[in-house]
Amino acid sequence: MTTTLITNIGELTTNVGVPGDVCGTIHAAAVLIDDDRIAWAGAAADAPSASATVDAGGRAVIPGFVDSHTHLVFGGDRADEFEARMSGTPYAAGGIRRTVAATRAATDAELRERLAGFVAELHGQGTTTFEVKTGYGLTVDDEARLARLAAEVTDEVTFLGAHVLPTEYTDRRDQYVDLVCGEMLAACAPHSRWIDVFCETGAFTSGEARRILDAGKARGLRARVHGNQLGHGEGVRLAVAVDAASVDHCTYLDDEDVAALAASDTVATLLPGVEFSTRQPYPDARRLLDARVTVALASDCNPGSSFTSSMPLMVALAVREMNMTVTEAVWAATAGGARALRRDDIGAIAPGMRADLVLLDAPTRIHLAYRPGVPLVRTVWKDGVVL
Amino acid sequence: MTTTLITNIGELTTNVGVPGDVCGTIHAAAVLIDDDRIAWAGAAADAPSASATVDAGGRAVIPGFVDSHTHLVFGGDRADEFEARMSGTPYAAGGIRRTVAATRAATDAELRERLAGFVAELHGQGTTTFEVKTGYGLTVDDEARLARLAAEVTDEVTFLGAHVLPTEYTDRRDQYVDLVCGEMLAACAPHSRWIDVFCETGAFTSGEARRILDAGKARGLRARVHGNQLGHGEGVRLAVAVDAASVDHCTYLDDEDVAALAASDTVATLLPGVEFSTRQPYPDARRLLDARVTVALASDCNPGSSFTSSMPLMVALAVREMNMTVTEAVWAATAGGARALRRDDIGAIAPGMRADLVLLDAPTRIHLAYRPGVPLVRTVWKDGVVL
Numbered sequence: 001m002t003t004t005l006i007t008n009i010g011e012l013t014t015n016v017g018v019p020g021d022v023c024g025t026i027h028a029a030a031v032l033i034d035d036d037r038i039a040w041a042g043a044a045a046d047a048p049s050a051s052a053t054v055d056a057g058g059r060a061v062i063p064g065f066v067d068s069h070t071h072l073v074f075g076g077d078r079a080d081e082f083e084a085r086m087s088g089t090p091y092a093a094g095g096i097r098r099t100v101a102a103t104r105a106a107t108d109a110e111l112r113e114r115l116a117g118f119v120a121e122l123h124g125q126g127t128t129t130f131e132v133k134t135g136y137g138l139t140v141d142d143e144a145r146l147a148r149l150a151a152e153v154t155d156e157v158t159f160l161g162a163h164v165l166p167t168e169y170t171d172r173r174d175q176y177v178d179l180v181c182g183e184m185l186a187a188c189a190p191h192s193r194w195i196d197v198f199c200e201t202g203a204f205t206s207g208e209a210r211r212i213l214d215a216g217k218a219r220g221l222r223a224r225v226h227g228n229q230l231g232h233g234e235g236v237r238l239a240v241a242v243d244a245a246s247v248d249h250c251t252y253l254d255d256e257d258v259a260a261l262a263a264s265d266t267v268a269t270l271l272p273g274v275e276f277s278t279r280q281p282y283p284d285a286r287r288l289l290d291a292r293v294t295v296a297l298a299s300d301c302n303p304g305s306s307f308t309s310s311m312p313l314m315v316a317l318a319v320r321e322m323n324m325t326v327t328e329a330v331w332a333a334t335a336g337g338a339r340a341l342r343r344d345d346i347g348a349i350a351p352g353m354r355a356d357l358v359l360l361d362a363p364t365r366i367h368l369a370y371r372p373g374v375p376l377v378r379t380v381w382k383d384g385v386v387l
Numbered sequence: 388m389t390t391t392l393i394t395n396i397g398e399l400t401t402n403v404g405v406p407g408d409v410c411g412t413i414h415a416a417a418v419l420i421d422d423d424r425i426a427w428a429g430a431a432a433d434a435p436s437a438s439a440t441v442d443a444g445g446r447a448v449i450p451g452f453v454d455s456h457t458h459l460v461f462g463g464d465r466a467d468e469f470e471a472r473m474s475g476t477p478y479a480a481g482g483i484r485r486t487v488a489a490t491r492a493a494t495d496a497e498l499r500e501r502l503a504g505f506v507a508e509l510h511g512q513g514t515t516t517f518e519v520k521t522g523y524g525l526t527v528d529d530e531a532r533l534a535r536l537a538a539e540v541t542d543e544v545t546f547l548g549a550h551v552l553p554t555e556y557t558d559r560r561d562q563y564v565d566l567v568c569g570e571m572l573a574a575c576a577p578h579s580r581w582i583d584v585f586c587e588t589g590a591f592t593s594g595e596a597r598r599i600l601d602a603g604k605a606r607g608l609r610a611r612v613h614g615n616q617l618g619h620g621e622g623v624r625l626a627v628a629v630d631a632a633s634v635d636h637c638t639y640l641d642d643e644d645v646a647a648l649a650a651s652d653t654v655a656t657l658l659p660g661v662e663f664s665t666r667q668p669y670p671d672a673r674r675l676l677d678a679r680v681t682v683a684l685a686s687d688c689n690p691g692s693s694f695t696s697s698m699p700l701m702v703a704l705a706v707r708e709m710n711m712t713v714t715e716a717v718w719a720a721t722a723g724g725a726r727a728l729r730r731d732d733i734g735a736i737a738p739g740m741r742a743d744l745v746l747l748d749a750p751t752r753i754h755l756a757y758r759p760g761v762p763l764v765r766t767v768w769k770d771g772v773v774l
Contacts, residue, residue, distance in 0.1 A: 077750075077754075077757075079750075079751050079753040079754060079757050080753075082753060082756070082757040083712070083713055083753050083756075083757070086706050086707070086710075086712070086713070086756065087712050088710075121761060121762075124762065125760075125761075125762075273759070276707060276759060277707075277757070277759070279707065307754075307757050307758050308758055308759050308760050308761055309758075309761055310759070310760030310761050312760060313759055313760025316760075319473050320473070320663055320664075320666065323473075323475075325470070325473070325474050326470055326473070363464075363466075364466050366466040366467075366469060366470050367464075367466060367694075369469070369470075369473065370464075370466050370469040370470070370664070370694050371694050371695055371696075372660070372663060372664070372695050372697070372700055372760075373512075373660075373695050373697030373699065373700025373703075373759075373760060374508060374512075374695055374696055374697050375508075375511065375512075375762045
């Protein structure tokens with residue numbers, strides 16, 4: 001039996017919270033890894049023996065980041081659109097549809113190579129679990145292909161056929177919703193765990209979204225929702241009504257939305273990379289946290305509105321721009337992401353949890369926000385294996 | 388004679404500007420390195436032969452970043468102060484003086500190890516030239532020690548004895564200024580190229596600053612100034628009056644300041660990491676650029692107000708927060724930094740320049756802002772050697 005003891009940890013973030021410290025901090029700590037699981041965590045002075053030892057050199061250890069919202073299977077990029085938007089130039093881009101065209105044109109091998117690059121990027125920045133959505137195919141075959149390719153790299157695949165109405169269905173909305181609920185869902189469900197809908201003016205109505213989510217649930221998929229990003233809408237309340245694991249964006253909320261979230265098991269997932277990259281107002285994280293809504297942070301990595309895969313940057317932005325404390329932000333980027341994926345085996349460092357850990361090149365987790373942009377991830381363990 | 392041809396460069400940023408493209412972009416490009424210098428740059432189809440070839444795989448190449456403003460020789464950190472500030476908690480920290488105490492208490496070996504870590508961090512993020520200031524010693528021996536240690540890692544050492552008035556001189560300002568201009572300067576000048584003063588309310592008056600800069604110039608040092616960071620003051624006009632290479636911060640400017648800068652050889656160096664990490668308003672870069680002031684970007688890496696060494700993040704912040712175009716921001720972080728250090732051998736990719744280049748893991752320089760937080764630096768050449 002191989003066990004590894006990571007010892008001389010200056011600051012261990014366990015996420016086994018206590019009042020006043022949701023991150024469950026232990027100083028001068030150690031963690032015992034047994035195969036792919038955490039076997040023990042506590043004060044280094046009390047550590048059990050192990051077959052191998054890693055000296056953390058007084059540095060900080062946190063749970064691996066859980067990025068519960070990405071769109072990583074796509075072709076092309078939209079750098080020109082980003083540049084034009086940042087310069088204030090109106091840009092007649094096809095937006096999501098432009099990536100759909102590039103994705104449809106890409107071969108499996110091309111998409112697989114691209115995805116492998118992103119996975120390496122995620123791992124290098126301390127992300128040990130990530131969700132990947134379809135949504136750049138928008139035909140039965142293309143969506144099924146994206147779901148299949150995504151399932152090669154993660155268990156957390158989300159079918160997002162209802163990302164945007166494809167151009168060819170402009171005057172036939174109902175037919176597209178029928179397709180998503182029928183043949184497309186049937187083709188994607190075998191590769192997917194989740195179903196998601198972009199419920200927003202310009203995308204899908206709450207009625208359409210409800211039909212799609214219900215169809216997915218009938219096929220055994222679980223619900224998540226893109227909602228309330230660009231304006232106030234019914235996304236949040238729909239998410240709560242269908243017991244979605246998460247409703248993502250949450251920029252425009254009324255008091256009823258906040259109360260509904262607080263009373264539910266639906267996580268509010270905030271995606272500050274989007275606001276950074278589109279120069280839009282950030283969601284009001286404090287309002288949610290103060291109302292005791294469970295908040296997660298995710299990257300939304302996609303080529304249009306947030307082409308960053310950096311969870312450390314999400315933590316820094318949450319602190320700088322959304323007035324989250326470092327503790328709240330790190331919790332949201334780890335345990336919060338786990339809740340948003342309804343996973344109880346990740347997001348904390350405690351006996352029985354998966355051995356997904358990040359050793360930082362820093363003495364505290366504060367440094368994730370205090371040293372923005374600096375690559376601070378030194379060593380990553382995923383299922384007990386160093387990546 | 389060893390020559391290396393970097394070929395198949397998708398986008399080469401030469402900084403040999405032409406009207407409408409200050410970055411002097413060449414697509415499908417190649418660069419020939421001969422020993423420590425650039426021997427040739429142009430279209431790959433026209434490239435000369437070389438003894439070795441590197442295939443850039445269609446990626447982008449830019450000049451190495453020039454970080455003209457850092458404070459990297461210090462002990463301790465102020466993570467707790469950062470966390471408290473971000474949480475809105477008033478914090479009775481000693482600020483710079485706290486780092487002075489930690490620095491004085493550190494051994495040469497400790498400071499040298501820390502500095503080596505920062506140098507590795509800078510190189511890893513594509514910075515090939517960096518300035519380092521003293522200023523956390525504030526005694527003759529401590530300042531001289533910091534200048535000597537800094538000179539071990541860079542030619543661009545700045546004597547900043549006039550960083551803040553040390554506590555022990557609270558009631559004896561003139562005596563401290565005398566010390567800086569006399570014994571302290573004499574001890575630091577042999578290790579330094581530059582002299583700098585923090586000319587700001589709460590630090591040094593413009594009269595004191597002038598005395599100090601003149602004393603430094605009489606010793607053969609060149610002037611640079613910290614000015615107009617926390618409020619409007621005389622720092623910018625003083626910098627122009629003494630032909631300082633750069634005046635750094637430039638947040639609070641009046642029209643006269645802008646006109647003076649535009650008519651001078653003094654660069655306005657903007658440090659957006661400070662505004663990010665202190666939640667202060669960003670300087671108005673557009674006003675400066677539109678007035679044809681030369682603008683540089685630098686990190687100001689220091690443990691108090693901006694503990695980031697990431698020039699890619701400075702580019703992203705300049706685009707997001709200061710309305711600079713990507714082209715302007717990349718130029719400012721490379722050629723602009725070179726101007727701020729009055730160097731004509733770095734900051735561009737052209738025959739005779741030092742072979743300081745960065746190969747990005749991206750097809751365009753736009754990606755530096757489009758993919759914030761993502762480590763995009765793939766290979767760095769410094770003086771023709773891969774770091």
